[in-house]
Amino acid sequence: MSIDAPLVLQAAASAAGAQQYPKATLYVVATPIGNLADISLRALHLLAICDAVACEDTRVSSGLLRAFGLDKPLLAVHEHNESEAAGRVIERLARGERVAYASDAGTPAISDPGARLVALVRAAGHRVMPLPGASSVVVALSAAGDVQAAGFRFAGFLPTKSGERESALRALAAYEGSTVIFEAPHRIEAVALALAAAFGPRSLTVCRELSKQFEQIETLAAEALPAWLAADPQRLRGEFVLVLHAPAPAVAQADALDATTERLLAALVAALPLKQAVAIATEATGAPRNALYARALALRQSAAGDEE
Numbered sequence: 018m019s020i021d022a023p024l025v026l027q028a029a030a031s032a033a034g035a036q037q038y039p040k041a042t043l044y045v046v047a048t049p050i051g052n053l054a055d056i057s058l059r060a061l062h063l064l065a066i067c068d069a070v071a072c073e074d075t076r077v078s079s080g081l082l083r084a085f086g087l088d089k090p091l092l093a094v095h096e097h098n099e100s101e102a103a104g105r106v107i108e109r110l111a112r113g114e115r116v117a118y119a120s121d122a123g124t125p126a127i128s129d130p131g132a133r134l135v136a137l138v139r140a141a142g143h144r145v146m147p148l149p150g151a152s153s154v155v156v157a158l159s160a161a162g163d164v165q166a167a168g169f170r171f172a173g174f175l176p177t178k179s180g181e182r183e184s185a186l187r188a189l190a191a192y193e194g195s196t197v198i199f200e201a202p203h204r205i206e207a208v209a210l211a212l213a214a215a216f217g218p219r220s221l222t223v224c225r226e227l228s229k230q231f232e233q234i235e236t237l238a239a240e241a242l243p244a245w246l247a248a249d250p251q252r253l254r255g256e257f258v259l260v261l262h263a264p265a266p267a268v269a270q271a272d273a274l275d276a277t278t279e280r281l282l283a284a285l286v287a288a289l290p291l292k293q294a295v296a297i298a299t300e301a302t303g304a305p306r307n308a309l310y311a312r313a314l315a316l317r318q319s320a321a322g323d324e325e
Contacts, residue, residue, distance in 0.1 A: 020053075022086030029061040038066060039146075040113045043106065043138045045131060047124040047150025051228035053084055057150045061085060068114035071106050073130055077121045094118065096130045103137040110143045124152040128173050128199055153227050153258050154197050160234050161195060161222035161260040168194040175200070175208060182208070186215040187318050189261065196261040205257050209242040212261070214291060216240070217310045220262035226255035236262075240292070264311060274312055278302045282309060286316045 036059065038044075044063050049055040064070065064087055071092040072078035082089060094102040109116050118125055118134060125131030135145050154171055170192055176182045189196050200208050212221065216239035223242065225233040233252070237245055239261070246252050274282065281301065285294035295313050299306045 020084055022084070025085060026061060026065055026087075029058040029065065033059040033062040036062075038063060038115060039144060040115055041110050042115055042144040042146055043071075043110060043135070044115065044117045045125050045135065045145060045147045046117045046119045047148060047152065048078075048081060048119045048122060049228065050122045050151045050153045050156065051226065051232075053081075055151050055228060056081075056085075057148065060148050060150055063115075063148055064089070064117055066115065067117045069109055069116050071102070071116055071118045071134070073120040073125075078119055081119070089117075092116075094130060094134055099130050099133045100137065103134045106134065107138060107141045107143065110138065110141070122151075122153075124150065127152060127154060127171070151228070153199075153224075153256075156227050157197060157222065157224045157258040157260050158195060160224065161236065161262065163195045163220070163222070163260065163262040165263040165265055166193070166195040167263065169197060170194055171197045173199055175211075177204070179207070179211070182211050183215070186211060190215065190314055190318060191264075193263050195263060198259040198261065200257040200259060202253055202255060202257070205253060206243070206246060208259075209246055212259070213240040213243055215314070216261065217292065217295065217314075218307050219264060222260040222262070224258040224260070225252065227258060229255070231255070265307070274304060274308060278304050278309075279312070282313055283316055286313050287320070291317055 044067065046060050046063060047057070048060070064082065067089065069090040069092055070078055070082070071094040073095050075091040075093050078091060092102060092105055094106065106116050118131060120129035120131060123129070126135060138145055158169055172185070172189060175185055175198060218238045218240060220236055221239045221242060222234065222236045223245070235245065278298065282294065282298045285297055289297070291313055295306065295310045298304065298309050
C-alpha cells in the first residue's frame with residue numbers, strides 16, 4: 018500500500034484537530050486489525066501530537082508509525098511487564114505529557130494488554146481517553162447475522178487443555194446470545210473438533226484474516242467446521258474469530274420430546290458419545306435432530322454438573 022503520509026496527516030489534522038487533546042492524559046488508541054487503511058483520522062492526529070507511544074510490541078507499532086511518516090519514543094507495555102511499565106507511563110503523565118497506548122491490532126484491553134495500565138493510570142489520578150476504532154469482536158458480530166441473539170458474550174481464547182476446554186464450552190451452551198471466540202492457527206483444528214462435538218448443528222460463523230486480502234467469512238454448522246478446514250490447507254492460516262450463534266428457539270424447547278423419546282435419549286446419552294446418541298435417537302424416533310441434540314446436550318451438562 019502506497020501512502021502519501023504528509024497528505025494523510027494533513028487531512029487528519031484538518032478533520033480531528035478541533036478536538037481537545039488534554040495533556041497528562043493516556044489515550045487508548047484502536048489500531049487496524051489487518052488493513053492499514055482502517056485507522057481513523059483522529060487516531061492518526063493523536064499519534065502525530067503525542068509525546069510517546071506505549072505499545073504491546075514496539076516492532077509492530079514502529080511499523081505502523083513509519084507507514085504514516087511518524088517517529089515517536091516507544092515504551093513496551095505487554096502482558097509480562099504491564100504493572101512495571103505502567104510506572105514509566107505514569108511518570109510521563111506526571112510531567113504533563115500525552116501518551117498513546119496501542120496494542121498490536123484492534124482495540125486495546127479487550128483480549129490484549131491494556132486493562133491493568135488503564136486501571137493504574139486512573140488510580141494515579143490521571144485521565145484516560147479512548148479513541149474508538151477497529152475491533153475484531155465487533156467486526157465478526159456484524160458479519161455473522163445472528164438474528165436470534167440476545168446480546169453477545171466475548172469468550173476470548175478457550176483453554177488449551179482439552180478437559181478445561183470442554184468445561185468452558187459446556188458453560189457457553191445455554192447462553193441465549195452470540196459467543197465470540199478467538200483462536201490461533203496452530204490450535205484451530207483441535208478447537209474445531211471440540212466445537213463440533215459440543216454444538217453439532219448449531220450455527221457458527223468462521224472469520225479468518227478479517228480485513229486482510231484473503232479474508233474469509235463462512236457460516237456453517239459447528240459439526241461441519243473440521244471438514245471445512247480440512248478441505249483447503251489455506252484455511253488453516255491466519256487468525257480466527259468464531260461467532261457461535263445463539264440456539265434457535267425451537268431447538269431450545271426441551272418439552273418438544275414425548276416421554277418415551279426422552280427416556281430413550283437419556284439412556285443413550287448415558288452410554289454413548291453425544292453425536293452417536295443423537296443419531297440413534299433420530300433414527301429410532303423420527304423426532305427432529307436439532308431438538309434431540311439440544312436435549313441431549315442439556316442432559317450431558319446436567320450429568321456433568323452432578324459429578325462436580
